[in-house]
Amino acid sequence: MAANEASNTATAKTGNRPRPVVGTVKNNDILDIEITEQDEALFGFEDHSEQGAQGGTQPTNAEEYAEDEANSQGSNLDVSQTIPDVVFRAYDIRGIAGSQVSNELAYKVGQSVASEALDDGENTLIIARDARLSSPELTEYLIRGVLSTGCDVLNIGTVPTPLMYFATEVLDTCSSGIIVTASHNPADHNGFKIVINGKCRSEEDIKAIRGRILKGEIYRGTGTEHRHDIVPQYIDTIFSDVALAGEISIVVDAANAVAGTVAPQLFEELGCQVTPLYCDLDGSFPNHSPDPSVEANLQDLIKAVQDAGADMGVAFDGDGDRLAVVTPKGKIIWPDRLLMLYARDIVSRNPGADVVFDVKSTRHLNKCITEVGGRPVMWKTGHSPMKAKMQETGALLGGEFSGHIFIKDRWYGFDDGLYAAARLIEIVSLQGQSLDDLCEELPQSVATPEIRVPVSEDKKFALIESLRASGNFADAKITCIDGLRADFSKGWGLVRASNTSAAITLRFEADTPDFLHKLKALFVREIRKIDNTINIDWK
Known part of the structure; x- marks a missing residue:
């Protein structure tokens, strides 16, 4: 149904909104380096961290779950066991599909977010999904949960996350939405990114979604699902905005993820000569992980750019909101x-x-x-x-x-x-x-990519807090707005807890390779003082 029709449906419900029903650091290249007195002086030491929702019929099990859930309203069952706290992260909801991000969780998230949207005066949620294998079924349960509150659904199908954001900006229907995605995470993960009234959810907002579920503060009603193709409007809007002075040849690596549904067409419309790479959808991501921040995942793109003699290569993550770029000479x-x-x-x-x-x-x-x-x-x-x-x-x-x-x-x-x-x-x-x-023409330096080190969810934040409290980084300028960043005159290092996975991340930049090496050794030394079981691989 067209967006304005959905908008009319939502408007008619404004005055008749349903009410809530309460119911080991190991590295041979680093650890054998001693930080000498000369090195300590260098650091400044003194002597002392499209399918799924848009394709096929509604699965019977989702309908049955919705009916059973409605019939059990008011029971004293403890839902906290199936609504794990660990998946409610700083920016979104994310975890392993099935064991952590279950169909039941999708249904409950749909109910909770829709109830929050209704409280904010929104009567329709835009729903989208990525190309992961688990996304179709999770989307069905999510939609059933939303509809059970009396909130309408505008289903825009299998599209990149930016198109969900775009829809909340340009459609009259509403300014709220959910996309089923785990972004750049591995194929067996999934989750939900959420916008309400044009704003992404803060960490407190994400926790409040779980809190509403546990408290049973859910609206009850019967919503209606409509469908809308947002892709043509998205492409037309960019076409009207971006002007090229000549033809540019590009290679597009979509990692078999959802950006492949839009990116080649978009760049062709702009007048580019496009060579697609892994733009067919396959939610198992058979060629490489959909994370363009990992250098290994860009090697096929580098080769394709050089083989084609292209002006550049662009790579996208699992939901299309991140970008990596490769030059004609194969530089990232x-x-x-x-x-x-x-x-x-x-x-x-x-x-x-x-x-x-x-x-x-x-x-x-x-x-x-x-x-x-x-x-x-x-x-x-x-x-x-x-x-x-x-x-x-x-x-x-x-x-x-x-x-x-x-x-x-x-x-x-x-x-x-x-x-x-x-x-x-x-x-x-x-x-x-x-x-x-x-x-x-840009300033040059020696830098590492982002280095991800596995650390359990229950230890990663405590490790960073300990480094802030007891880490010895001499006269460095310390920044603690997110993790610990130590800036020296010749470079800097960072360690922080990842908000999307069980890991800490490190990064270093320096004027010379030698100082970069010493920065790594310094951070390893300080981490060893706190936990010598963490394994760091610098490759």
Whole structure:
């Protein structure tokens, strides 16, 4: 059904809303290095961290579950066992499909989020999903849960997360939605990203979703499901915004994930010569994991770009909100350096604009943003806190090292890997230089990718707190807005707890390879003092 028809249905319900019914550090290359007195002086030491919802019929088991759940309303069953706290994370709900993110959880999340939306005056939720194998069934249960509250559903099918965000911005129906996705996580994971009244959920908001479920503060009613194809409007809007000065050849790696449903068509419409790579959907991700922040996952793209003689290669994560870029010479432009290119373009036309970046980003961003007349703002990692900071500051640009790029200039400010790629293509075409040449103009340094170290959920935050309390980083400038970042005159290191998986993450940047090596050794030494069972692989 068209969006305006769904909107009319929702409007008719405003005055008749249903009421709630309460019911071991190991590394041969690092650990054999002694930090000498000369090294300690260097650090500054003194002597003393499309299918599923849109395809097929409604499964009978989802209908039966909805009926059984409704009939059991008011029972004293403890649902906390099937609503595990561990999946309610800082930015979204995410875990292993089946054992942690179950059909029952999907149904309950649908009920809880819909009830929250109804409280906020929203009568329709936009529902979407990614291409994971578990997404179709989870989406069916999610939709049943939403409908059971009396909230309507506008099902936009199998699309990247940015298209769900886009729909909440441009459709009259509503400004709230849920997408079933686990983003860049492995194929056996799944979860939910949530927007209510145009805002992503904070950590407290995510916890409140579980709290509402446990308290039984759920609306009751009968909603209606409608369907809408948002892809044409999304492509047309970008086509009207982005102008290329000439044909650009690109290779598009979608990792067999949901970006493959939109990206090739979008870039062809813009006038690019497109070579698709892994753009057919396969939720098992057979070619490589859908995480473009991992260098190994970009090797096929590098080869394809060089084989095709393309002007660039672009890679997207499992739900299309993150971007990685490869140059014609096969170099990876990590997103924090990519942000410098966007800043030069956007801030130069908007003097005084704020640019927000996360704690994992290069220290060169400060100088780059300042030189073009902007104000650099370092903030926490994560798409939700980044968006909140951008709204707070009115920033026109934001970015994370993981590949989330937020553009408010001519766009809506949400993280959108596809739109960010389109804007980069525009920059390259208008500058008349190769991407390699543009990157050569940027400040150079020696840096690591993001290093992920497995640490259990119950230990990772405690480890960071201990480092903050007792870590010895001499005269470094310490930043603790997210983990622990130690900035020295010749480089910096970071350790933080991941908010999306059982891990800590580290990153380092330095003026020279030697100082980079010493930074790693310093952080290993401090981590060893707290927990010598954590295994760190620097590869």
